[in-house]
Amino acid sequence: MSIDTDTAARVAKLARIRVEDDQLPALAQEFSNILDFIEQLNEVDVEGVEPMVSVTPMRLKRRQDGVTDGNQQDKILSNAPDAREGFFAVPKVVE
């Protein structure tokens, strides 16, 4: 399948990765090559086959929906690029 530059730009936008316009044709070409490779899967007869949800047959464990830790604001914020007054700081989101 051939990917055009508009599609490449749309995917970059969805992935929240800035791609400059002059890079889009090369990116679209790379996508096309990878998708060509992936499209070999169309040869496989998957009629009636269940899509895998878990590689080992196991029931996911359940636990009490309760508070198990907390009171570690300083640790939570210790790696933040911008933390102020006990909060993560980000550019204005709501006008």
Place this chain on the structure above:
Amino acid sequence: MTDLTKMKVAEARDALRAGDMTSVELTEACLGAIDAADALGAFVHKTPEIAMEQARAADARIKGGEAPSLCGIPMGIKDLFCTRGVPSQAASRILEGFRPEYESTVTGKLFDAGAVMLGKLNMDEFAMGSSNETSCYGNAVNPWRRGNDDTALTPGGSSGGSAAAVAADLCLAATGTDTGGSIRQPAAFTGITGIKPTYGRCSRWGIVAFASSLDQAGPMTKDVRDAAILLQAMCGHDPKDSTSAELAVPDFEAMLTGDIRGKTIGIPREYHMDGMPDEIEALWARGRDMLADAGARIVDISLPHTRYALPTYYVIAPAEASSNLARYDGVRYGHRARLSQGEGINDMYEKTRAEGFGAEVQRRVMVGTYVLSAGFYDAYYNRARKVRTLIKKDFEDAFAAGVDAILTPATPSAAFGLGEMQDADPVQMYLNDVFTVTVNLAGLPGVSVPAGLDKQGLPLGLQLIGRPWEEGDLLNTAYALERAAGFVEKPAKWW
């Protein structure tokens, strides 16, 4: 003293317990070897203070008569594992400066068992790569060379630093992780042993996630016995990982008898690839003979969906990566791009991720975004999950027919030159994992054992694939293969 670094884990354990040396002596020897080996690019964050403190504590523990298996053993830790207070950045710019406030379950278990951390090891960025060339730290270099040719070769990837460090005797053992072959391919490229256990054996908690349904941690060691010792310490149920198996961990080392009489070994015909070098075919045939001579029954088997494993992987792994890596947004940790006047939160996300992720990671995140996007989810992602079911069934059928383990080559070639694949299509690089990726898709244990040298003097490995949860039996077959292959070669020191 430098010879101490050449010791295996089992030898060092016995010497420490006997009081023939101390962990401080052993750790100092490793730290010296590491400082003399910067040319290998293996250790990217050295932690000598932590190492010496842990070594002294281990010596005290041994003196007190309480010495677990890894007490005082100096190891390297792949940069993908979160280690408290120590940089853990998955070889990515986007996690620059990140120092976790917590310890991964696997490294925590190793340290509880007395292991000594020498530092963090190089890898491909977010474990995406097969040559360690996508690392933000620069390349890790294979200690092996082609005869007298001084071309720098890849140690493989993504656990390239781990492989180079163990092969060059900078540490006694290392941790790795394997999503599509990232323990077994670099082990094969550097003449060491590496095992990826069954999915669910090792807790993934605290290991930076790449593709959660495929990722598993495992040891990279100088021989099979050491792999058994380390794996034992790394495995076990962890309530913090909901896919971690609630199963008892057997004594893997005690299962190494070398007796494989009556075992059935399958040889899958689909692993004879077009264009595979004769030397790989010959090595595989020798491995088959070795196991037959050891008393195993050899049968030809078919795993009909093998050729679809790589395309399946290159849907599922990027899809999961695009979800997992969404957390790197410049808000809570790691890199944040500088913003210009008037730029908002979306600019922050987009610029941060463009600056922080390397080219291969960006490519995979975007491919994953595409295959999960509205209109393509069924055509790509769901179809790949169905083919994955069929790939797993191929193995189930072989095991149901009585096969105990499957023998294959570990890689389609020996180590290649750094930069040699630079101009190749990304798909060409992906072919490195052609023999290993099926094992991740089926959630099975797989081990790579060094089995010989090629004409250029480079190591080649064979892979054994086992039944789920039967790592002990698999390691025993690997042990028999190791003894028959008698691989003892080491790289000539040039660094």
